[in-house]
Amino acid sequence: MDIRSQTAMVFHLDKCIGCHTCSIACKNIWTDRKGAEYMWWNNVETKPGTGYPSHWENQQIYKGGWVKHGQRLKLRVAGNPTGMIKLFHNPDMPVMDDYYEPWTYDYDHLFEAPQGSDQPTARTISLVTGEPIDVKGGPNWDDDLSGTPDYARNDINLNNISAEDQESMFQLERMTMHYLPRMCNHCLNPSCVAACPSGAVYKRGEDGVVLISQEKCRGWRLCVTACPYKKSYYNWTSGKSEKCLLCYPRLETGQAPACMHSCVGRIRYLGVLLYDADKIKEYANCPEDELIDRQLDIYLNPFSEEVIREAQKNGIADSTIDAAQKSPVYKFVKEWKIALPLHAEFRTLPSLFYVPPMLPVMGTMTNGVYESTTGNLWGKIEDSRLPVQYLANLFSAGNADKIRNVLKKLMTVRYHRRKVTVDDIDDRMIRDSFAETGLTADIADAIYRLTSLAKYDERFVIAPAHREEAIEMIESTDDRKGNTGFGEKMGTRRVF
Template identity: 50%
Template sequence: MEVRAQLASVFHLDKCLGCHTCSVVCKNLWTDRKGSEHMWWNNVETRPGTGYPPLWEDQQRHHGGWVLAGGELRLRLGSRPHVLDQLFQPPTLPTLDDQYEPWTYRYGDLLGADPTKDLPTARPVSAITGRPIDPSAGPNWDDDLGGSAVHAAADPNLAALDPDERQALLAFDRLVFFHLPRTCNHCLNPACAAACPSGAIYKRGEDGIVVLAKERCRGWRMCVPACPYKKTFHSWLEGKSEKCIGCYPRLESGDAPACFHACTGRIRYQGVLLYDADAAARAARAPDERLVDAFRDALLDPADPDVAAEAARAGLGEAVLAAARRSPVDRFVRDWELALPLHPEFRTLPMVFYVPPLSPVRAVRSDGARPVSDDLLADPAALRIPIRYLASLFAAGNERVVVDALQALAAVRAHRRARTAGDVTAADAARLLLEAGLDEATADAIHRLTVFPTLRERVVHPPLAREGEADRDPGIQGLVGLRRRVTS
């Protein structure tokens, strides 16, 4: 067992308002400059939908992530010799049309227009060429199912549904959507780092954040198609790639990342996860139906004395273990098993997890009968968002882990309704808790961390050192014990 530690995140989709505050804060802080107009390190997508960049999940088109061949992992983009052979004419690079051509407006036409009876307008023009354009795509183009007949219907995850289920999901009387915030997953097995010919992308030993050293970047852009989540971007002005850096300057100062700090719905949690590096390597090679379970098996209990002893031998300080024991991410992902990885079949072992949404119920069941509210809490199949759709997003098609998470969430909701609203009997609430494998204390803890968390409870960091400081001062606590074991 080789114990390692990583800062990981959980996004609670039941709480996301779709307000885009996180996206705007990130944009203003990191990519509000020429050449990065198309870069949205954080964006919020409406699901069902195609997301941003459009159809980023279609790896037959983008060739991102890893594939399992003969029991071994290889980049879907191709082997290293193949990548080097394609350097000067890569056929799989996203084009400007795959993202969108950034635009601005001729505001001078409004300010300097001569007196006229006609209302002056500010025409949209390309931010790159300055020529007039008609915008047809953007990072939030299909927000709240705007143009759902085009965007929602093109969602690749709908392929997992039967035609009748797809039609029912998009039918007007049953129409439902939820918001999916996305940022760099800072994966344990990042495809972007593996594909980078110049070695500019690496995982920080301090916290596991995947960063890009711009002074080493040569603009080969192989990281852009290799990332299956399409969270690496290329600056058309500087000729270099850029990506989310996890707000590590804020982390090193003891602050939460900007998107976490600004989140209106308080859906974002961050903390330390301990994992076994050997088990994680095996998890990346697990068959699709076992991916989530294998991923969970690689996570370690920070309260286990044997794990603590191995962590100390690996160079992890007591401050890291203490933060791991208080980590909200550890509780959501390992302890309660409520949070799931986004598209684990990409095999990058993403370190951002999602609590799936409890959607509204269908007005009419498939047999024509109207559902009864008490039955709904015990029957995830009655929810408007099909289980197979959520399993395609968060479990590589494994419906069982999605059903387990939804049943636990529904049981907690029933438990609280029995205590407060009184429309669920105590006996029914107890039965649902038992079926979900929860006790009242755990249900109360889930409710407390979901509904009333303070920022200190949502974001739990160990003391973090800046790069290089640990080499000068071995007494600095943090995740610095991993520095020499992390490869680029």
């Protein structure tokens, strides 16, 4: 056993209102720089939709992630003679149009325009060329299903859904959507780390944060291609790649990452998971239908005596083990099994889990009344507007039963709380739902509490970073305070 600790995350999609506050918080702190304008380390997508960059999930286009290659796991982009050639000419790289051309507005013109008969306007100016441009797209151009024929209809997750079902999904009165906030998954088996020819991308030992050393990065951009989530971005000014750093300077001082801290819907949870690094190779390489279960197996019970002993042997601090025991992520992912990784089939073992959204129930017009009640216990799940298969394509590598299980659990919590608060639900129905999902009243209450009432300290259980505390004792860190920023410690300059 090689136990390590991973700072993992859960996003509760039922609570996401798609306000983009997380993206803005991140942008303000990290990517409000020249060359980084187009980077959205955190972004919120509307699903169905093609996301950002467009069609990022389609690895036939972008060649990200891992593929099973006989007994071995192989990077889709590299690791063979063609991969070597791709160092110098990589045709799978996303281009600017796959993202968007970042722009600002010519605000000065509003004040400085000469007097005329028209009201002055602030034209859009490209942040790349400085020339006026006509904006043709943006990072959330398909927000709230806008431009459906171009975006939502082309969602690759609809591929194995019958044309009939697709047609019914996009009828106006049946249309539905949910939001998918995305950021770096800080994977256990990161393909960006594996692909980097300079050895610049690394996974931090103490908390598993995946980082790109700005000193070592030589701008090969293979991480951009290799990351199946397209969460590594190339900074065209510094000539280096950058990615989400899970706000590690904030983590080290006990604060939640900016996106999580600012989340209006409080959908985000952060906590420690202990995992067995020896198992990564085997589990990331397992058959596709086992991927989700295997990944859950890799996380270890932080209350087990043996795990604690092994963790201590591996140099994991007691405070980290303590944090792992209190981890809300452990509860969601492992205890209650209601959070699932996004696109497990990329085989990177992501550390970001999603509680899939309950879907709006399909209603029918009966006698002029919009009727959405169903007689049977799980009718609301089966009759939902978005096929369960669609969610399965996102969160369970296509296994719809897994999604149904999670949705049933979420529904059970609602039945139970309805019973507690309103008490208009049949006892048998509650019993049946508990029996089928394996929940109990206590667990349902715990899920309810962590979902809706949890305070800051319950949502974010951050393991103390002793190394940084030690540095603070011997060095004055005051002169660094207030100097947050992204860049290089040593500094480089462009030579051409």
